[in-house]
Amino acid sequence: MAAAFTALRVLLGIFFFLTGVLKVSDWPSADLHRHMASEFVRFAKVFPLKDLGFVPEPGRYLAAVGWVEVTAGLLLAFGPQLLQEISNFILSVVMIGAIYTLLALQEPLAMCAPATLSLGLLLLLNIRGYPAAPRPKFE
Numbered sequence: 001m002a003a004a005f006t007a008l009r010v011l012l013g014i015f016f017f018l019t020g021v022l023k024v025s026d027w028p029s030a031d032l033h034r035h036m037a038s039e040f041v042r043f044a045k046v047f048p049l050k051d052l053g054f055v056p057e058p059g060r061y062l063a064a065v066g067w068v069e070v071t072a073g074l075l076l077a078f079g080p081q082l083l084q085e086i087s088n089f090i091l092s093v094v095m096i097g098a099i100y101t102l103l104a105l106q107e108p109l110a111m112c113a114p115a116t117l118s119l120g121l122l123l124l125l126n127i128r129g130y131p132a133a134p135r136p137k138f139e
Contacts, residue, residue, distance in 0.1 A: 005129040013077025016069045023066025046104035088126050095119035
């Protein structure tokens, strides 16, 4: 079972790394990068901190989310356990933000499916995917 969770963690980390690369670079696909940039113009309009007066510039918002996904994805896939757990938490927050954004834009529920599935897998890893800490032995 540990091998299945390790494979899931590595595949999920690579997935987030690749989606982050699409956001910060037009290298894999210029069309997808342009599409992401146009979507983040819409996403910035419903940014959760908007009520507090903070509205991000869409290009910087795209880059920030992209670099978070690149970094956290690599750490989730290949980092030490502590950094895997931290990156899992960070990516979970990003996915909650993605779901909130899509719901605030009144997108169809099917548009939330990838973020919801990713969040579910991250939570599964968080709950079951790491070995338990060794218990101290009392003599």
